[in-house]
Amino acid sequence: MRTHDRLRIAIQKSGRLSDPARDLLARAGLSFRESRDRLFCYGESLPIDLLLVRDDDIPGLIAEGVCDLGVVGQNVLAEQAAEREAAGQDEAYQIVRSLGFGRCRLSVAVPNEWEWSGNARLDGTRIATSYPNLLTRWLREQGIAAEAVVLSGSVEIAPRLGKAESICDLVSSGATLQANQLKEVAVILESEAVLAGPAKPFADVRADLASMLLRRLDGVLSVKASKLLLFQAKRSALSEIMKLLPDAEPPTVMPIEGRSEEVALQALCRTAMTWQRLEDMKRAGASGLLVLPVEQMLA
Ligand SMILES: Nc1ncnc2c1ncn2[C@@H]1O[C@H](COP(=O)(O)OP(=O)(O)OP(=O)(O)O)[C@@H](O)[C@H]1O
Numbered sequence: 001m002r003t004h005d006r007l008r009i010a011i012q013k014s015g016r017l018s019d020p021a022r023d024l025l026a027r028a029g030l031s032f033r034e035s036r037d038r039l040f041c042y043g044e045s046l047p048i049d050l051l052l053v054r055d056d057d058i059p060g061l062i063a064e065g066v067c068d069l070g071v072v073g074q075n076v077l078a079e080q081a082a083e084r085e086a087a088g089q090d091e092a093y094q095i096v097r098s099l100g101f102g103r104c105r106l107s108v109a110v111p112n113e114w115e116w117s118g119n120a121r122l123d124g125t126r127i128a129t130s131y132p133n134l135l136t137r138w139l140r141e142q143g144i145a146a147e148a149v150v151l152s153g154s155v156e157i158a159p160r161l162g163k164a165e166s167i168c169d170l171v172s173s174g175a176t177l178q179a180n181q182l183k184e185v186a187v188i189l190e191s192e193a194v195l196a197g198p199a200k201p202f203a204d205v206r207a208d209l210a211s212m213l214l215r216r217l218d219g220v221l222s223v224k225a226s227k228l229l230l231f232q233a234k235r236s237a238l239s240e241i242m243k244l245l246p247d248a249e250p251p252t253v254m255p256i257e258g259r260s261e262e263v264a265l266q267a268l269c270r271t272a273m274t275w276q277r278l279e280d281m282k283r284a285g286a287s288g289l290l291v292l293p294v295e296q297m298l299a
């Protein structure tokens with residue numbers, strides 16, 4: 001029986017979400033000692049341990065209380081939530097934070113040669129998918145009488161094998177659909193990796209550990225796109241320049257020795273700095289523009 005004086009986070013052992021999940025936790029200051037079987041990693045810097053598992057197992061491990069938090073795709077979490085709902089079970093987990101990586105969508109795709117007149121075209125057909133609960137719910141909401149054929153992988157090949165007429169699977173760039181002569185006709189779910197936790201809050205020391213982790217994660221997530229902008233400008237040009245920085249915190253303005261008309265500025269910008277924006281700023285009178293990455297932030 002595990003004690004509840006340490007927090008346990010499940011992440012994918014190997015796959016698309018493994019490296020970004022590990023990277024995120026490392027940036028939040030967590031370090032681990034790997035066990036020999038590489039399935040459990042003991043937290044060294046904080047009492048927070050890692051469990052390395054298949055992504056499909058993460059929602060169930062949270063529901064059973066085997067782990068406290070997990071990094072998993074919304075697609076997997078929503079599918080298993082829909083399965084619980086269909087079985088009349090109560091909600092077991094919730095999304096604690098969206099993490100901004102593993103972005104994809106769950107979509108219905110049909111053979112390129114189909115003329116697409118709308119969802120009614122799917123009536124009476126078979127749709128291959130690894131997401132039968134999300135698909136069935138969507139079909140019901142849309143009033144479509146189609147059958148979900150469950151395949152655990154290589155779903156895109158099902159129409160060519162004659163197992164189904166169309167598919168419902170994850171799409172990102174669309175390259176896999178294109179390679180299989182399929183076209184996307186409906187998006188069922190937009191997905192990204194999330195930190196998931198139990199529906200009920202922790203009632204022991206794990207509550208404090210979880211809120212500390214979340215504070216750090218918020219810091220890491222908010223600095224990801226943030227940049228520190230340094231530049232100089234004439235005082236008279238400042239209002240025009242600041243119009244180009246609607247996402248910036250109010251800037252720090254500093255005098256420049258021997259140049260009373262000009263000031264040096266420092267501004268924290270929350271979104272990406274593009275060349276276009278820098279060129280617009282230069283035209284508006286900014287000079288000596290420097291864009292610096294932000295490592296850490298504690299509000
Ligand atoms: N093409 C994609 N682009 C971006 N994210 C994706 C893409 N395909 C899947 N994902 C996201 O990454 C998650 C993990 O994908 P992966 O292919 O590694 O899973 P898996 O094969 O089910 O792995 P496991 O062995 O852990 O069961 C998916 O559940 C989804 O949230």
Ligand SMILES: O=P(O)(O)OC[C@H]1O[C@H](OP(=O)(O)OP(=O)(O)O)[C@H](O)[C@@H]1O
Pocket residue numbers: 016153154156169170171172173174175176177
């Ligand atoms: O739109 P795309 O950019 O082509 O991405 C979509 C593909 O990515 C995922 O598979 P993955 O490559 O992870 O292989 P898998 O099916 O073995 O998990 C998903 O199942 C799709 O097949």
Ligand SMILES: [Mg+2]
Pocket residue numbers: 054055056
């Ligand atoms: Mg999986």
